[in-house]
Amino acid sequence: MLNKDSKFPGKDRSDKGKWIGPWLPQWRDQGDTGPFTMLRQLYGEIQQASESLKAKQAQLKQAGKYTPAGISDKLRQVARAETIPGIRTAAAEQVRKYRREIDSRRAAMKPFDSDPKDIVSEMRRQEVRAWLRTMKPDERTKAVRGASDPLIKEAALSVPVELTGLLQSTRDDLARELIEARYGDEIEALNELDEAVKTVERAVDGARDDVREALGMVEHDFNAEFRDVEDEIDRLAEIRASKPQPKIDFDSVMSSVKALNVDEQEQLVNAIQLEQKRADDRAFRDEIARLSGKAA
Template structure:
């Protein structure tokens, strides 16, 4: 892996040269937790999963105990039970969560706010649009782009392009500039998060390709072999994301937790983490067994 001696390990390309991109030093959180910290760990973990399978392949070859066919079968077992789930779960849950968050926050960014009860302002906007429609197309575009009063821009883009006389591309460009002016640093931070998410998404794709190469499989055969595993991981992730959370009496829980000493609190936390992992593992194994026709 490149950058193995730095804080930002990872491969910027898959084994076959597919671009992944390096983890950028500026992608970091103010503290020890946050989206960049989580994504950086995923970036490393998904690539390590593929590297682990290749190390397993090399170890099997060096043992001299297996034929090529035997090695292939062993690697497929590991890929199905460990490697593919490790890579796919990252994409299905964490990366998907941040992707949806980015899209949601962008959708909430508006170039301006209108008060539907402010009739006077709406009449003024109509007057501006009527004035713009008296101009030739080029004059109209220049008038809006060079307007010293942002109200003129707002009036022009607050309606469909057909009503203002602007080209749709011009309207979209002006709206985006207003959003950039209005949200500034927030939008810049969101764009950085988006770039980090895209890098992890490419890392997932690259790791998947590396696994396929390690197994010596063509893409069509690889998809046919492991599609059921990937689809099931996606399905379970969708269920977990949409499942309503039960109401918890946090005051009562916290009272009980505070009554524990420090060692007991740490033991409780570790037990909760272990039980959650066991539950996820059981659900996954049961479903894979069902898909494989091995369920009781």
């Protein structure tokens, strides 16, 4: 990662000044692994991908063997086979995974739990709604907003808004208040993760712009030349995400792993990570070579 030893590592703007944002100190996991650790690694790799292309450009110029057109052709080959896939893969897989997880967890948050078999609680909510309907609109809104008993707010949220005499905006505010009261810590954690994901997403856009600038291409031409590569990466990522995972006998696997000494366990982990990276690289490079008609 660029400036990795800084308190705020990373390249916070693209070469043309587009805002990306630094990696903030609070974005870290308690251990050595976790979503922030993975996202920080992606953040660095994405930015390094565009920097590597610019370094390649400098090398070609310094060699003095190529015309400007020849340098441009070489850089486009590298961008197509390596740089664009390196940048896009992060967005297509890991970033998308965390984005879906955030959205899923937020969607699962409910203002309160309702048990259809709890007749007593439902009768109490009906009484509250009957009481609210005796009030004038302003009084009703004030009573619900200022209620210290969550049952009053639950009563207003457990039926369609038309049956409560409240405005939709009031109902939305009530739902948000109850959700924040129930899931405050989780919401705060998700918000931090969301900001980290957004920063990586901006890093993808910034790195993409840096590559385009290095190639000396306008946005329309750049999109036309590399969109097929990006679309194919997205398609393969969707296939992998939807592919059923084979069942594994974890007890048997763990027994075998525990039988290894510490050094052997570390070698196994490194080998698994390396093989996964090789498999991903092979899949992407095969498709890219097919699309471009060039060997990766």
